[in-house]
Amino acid sequence: MYDRRTDEVPPTAPTATSAGHGPTTVERGSFCIARCGCGWSGPARRSRDRARTDAAEHRAAP
Structure with missing residues (x-):
């Protein structure tokens, strides 16, 4: 069963990077x-x- 914790929610606004991507690790x-x-x-x-x-x-990645 998938149990989503609040600290695993990806950021809502992308950070300022080249392609608008702001990957993080959880x-x-x-x-x-x-x-x-x-x-x-x-x-x-x-x-x-x-x-x-x-x-x-x-x-x-492009």
Whole structure:
């Protein structure tokens, strides 16, 4: 069952970045997920560093 916590809600206003994307990472149990205000969500990762890399790759994508 999906249990959405209030600290996992993506930001409502995108931050000032190149394409209007402002991806962040959120933790869910032992997993970390990259999410963006545009609706994009990366895969759940056990490695926080890999989730941050997913977010950086999304920010750099055209």
